[in-house]
């Protein structure tokens with residue numbers, strides 16, 4: 001940990017960094033300075049080049065141009081290991097924690113004290129305890145990580161990254177799926193690390209976090225740096241303007257279409273241990289499910305989308321039809337469309353192109369005698385790419401080459417194409433699980449407008465989001481999950497973040 005003692009100059013300097021992919025520039029001439037004891041926010045719209053810059057700085061990707069210095073000395077990284085040896089550690093968005101191991105075992109993973117080939121538990125717990133105390137962490141070290149909250153797992157993940165004693169820590173969207181309480185714990189931890197002299201590079205789409213916790217902000221737009229200055233010298237509105245080139249209204253996106261027929265009704269059912277005494281959604285309505293992470297919201301949405309087998313119960317109506325769909329294809333035929341969380345694991349097909357991913361739910365509608373109708377297919381994909389402003393080299397690009405936020409838009413676009421193909425007959429029931437994770441503020445507002453317009457045109461929407469402010473903006477009503485049961489349903493007049501937090505804890 002000695003490396004943390006900060007020198008006067010920047011710990012990390014990048015100069016003139018450039019990178020193109022197949023001739024398309026992702027970064028052009030970017031400079032960045034990061035000092036010890038500073039938390040620097042790197043922001044930009046989806047596809048602006050943030051992850052590419054981080055990958056270059058941490059040795060995962062080579063730059064075409066430019067120079068990186070650590071403590072004033074030029075460095076050349078050929079791997080993440082090289083960057084780690086120079087004192088640069090990264091904690092990625094997805095936590096690399098093994099749920100079946102205890103907190104101590106995860107902290108010590110790969111460097112367990114051994115005797116005769118056997119792990120020595122006493123010294124393992126003693127060393128894990130020493131590390132936890134060193135960073136002021138108060139987590140039960142003998143608990144299995146699967147029983148801990150995501151926020152605690154995120155802190156453990158960062159603790160693991162701290163094991164090499166880095167002077168520079170890079171955090172790529174660390175709060176993307178954390179609730180407010182979990183984010184608070186994480187920021188308290190980061191603030192301690194900063195006080196100890198660590199230099200932190202922080203990527204986030206949450207401007208409130210940046211203005212509350214960061215010292216400096218660098219804005220990227222289309223691969224170029226367009227702003228670099230102290231957070232105290234700017235405003236969220238100015239940063240948004242620089243990122244997306246326009247102001248974003250902070251508005252109410254709820255449908256307020258008036259309640260029509262009930263399209264979704266569950267009464268007295270239990271879904272994966274969560275009691276649901278009653279849940280209703282009307283056509284034209286946007287309804288939220290608020291809970292702590294792992295509260296059962298995902299299981300409710302996946303069950304309704306036919307992804308968890310049949311659901312027994314006498315009073316079940318899903319998109320206007322009795323009973324719960326027993327399979328995903330039955331749900332899709334009923335007009336029940338799920339935008340799943342964890343996009344790369346559940347919502348997208350990693351080996352396929354943007355176009356193929358967009359069309360997977362509409363193959364039948366776009367084929368004739370078993371053959372895909374090339375023209376219709378290409379036109380539908382192009383339209384979705386345009387409507388959602390998906391930044392890609394073209395429809396044939398591999399989905400994995402898109403930035404995270406743009407991948408998320410593809411997961412959404414698939415259902416837009418399906419809805420267009422299905423015509424106006426059956427109105428859809430949209431099930432949205434953290435639908436804007438990793439999406440930038442500008443694109444978020446566009447997705448909110450789209451969801452509201454779909455609801456106003458008669459769709460029913462059920463949404464779960466770790467971002468409570470998102471649900472407060474979008475929903476007409478919100479059900480709160482507490483103590484293993486879907487409980488109180490708040491009307492818009494009762495909405496506030498504090499109230500939601502009180503109801504779900």
Ligand SMILES: Nc1ncnc2c1ncn2[C@@H]1O[C@H](COP(=O)(O)OP(=O)(O)OP(=O)(O)O)[C@@H](O)[C@H]1O
Nearest residue numbers: 021026046047048049050051052401402403404405
């Ligand atoms: N391996 C790759 N091959 C081709 N293009 C790529 C590759 N990696 C990134 N890109 C492109 O580089 C650009 C910048 O992407 P990057 O992931 O750095 O954006 P980002 O700012 O991190 O976006 P987000 O907020 O969505 O995560 C995008 O247009 C992306 O499609």
